[in-house]
Amino acid sequence: MKDILQHINSVDGVIGSAVFSQNGHVLAHAFPALIDAASLKKAAALTIECSHGLQISQTLDLLDLRYPEGRILVKTFPDAILFLLCANNINLQVLSITLNLAVKKMEVLLPGSSVNATLPTVAEKTESEDGLLRMSISHLANKQASASFDSLGMIALSQPTYQFISDLFKTPFKKLTLTNAADGISGTFPVMVMKDMDLLYDGTVVVGPGIEKKLKVNEGNKVEVKIG
DSSP, X not given: OHHHHHHHHTSTTEEEEEEEETTSOEEEEEOOTTSOHHHHHHHHHHHHHHHHHXXXXXXXXXXXXXXXXXXXXXXXXXXXXXXXXXXXXXXXXXHHHHHHHXXXXXXXXXXTOHHHHHSOXXXXXXXXXXXXXXXXXXXXXXXXXXXXXXXXXXXXXXXXXXXXXXXXXXXXXXXXXXXXXXTTEEEEEEEEEXXXXXXXXXXXXXXXXXXXXXXXXXXXXXXXXXXX
């Protein structure tokens, strides 16, 4: 979640950001070191009190508090509150686009999130029988990113998926051999581990169009997976 907050901080004018639970706990933050934990806890308590008092979760998408030295922006979403400290000249239109994308990613990372609870685990999305591991092929929604690692002859895994395979075979790895069980076509490819992938990619092997064509597979097809 901290990676998402740091991405929000990359918007010009954002000084720091944090996620507070509805109980006033600091779940994650990306603030300069001069803002200590005690200050964040106090900010969390005041933010919760303010949001409940003004019922912003019911009436406002974004609360904008303006001060001579800067602005505080508060955005509520299920189970949590996003808190931002910004400069006065922040571009709200640019920031709003970033926040909308960030909130969607955060929702599945929150402890006890109803969205998170409905997502199958890595193990549930794979098949491991007769000593063989079978996983589904998937594509990145960002075609440019997919083509980028595809041009290097690489496949991609989310961090949890890499850890699952490493634990299953009891060894770290840099390459995987994928086999199309229907045709027996196989190939060995270097692995790119992507730490900020959407949870929807957990338990799958992400390939680009080149490797997909080589293996004669489509999105959703199962392949046998072995450490190369």
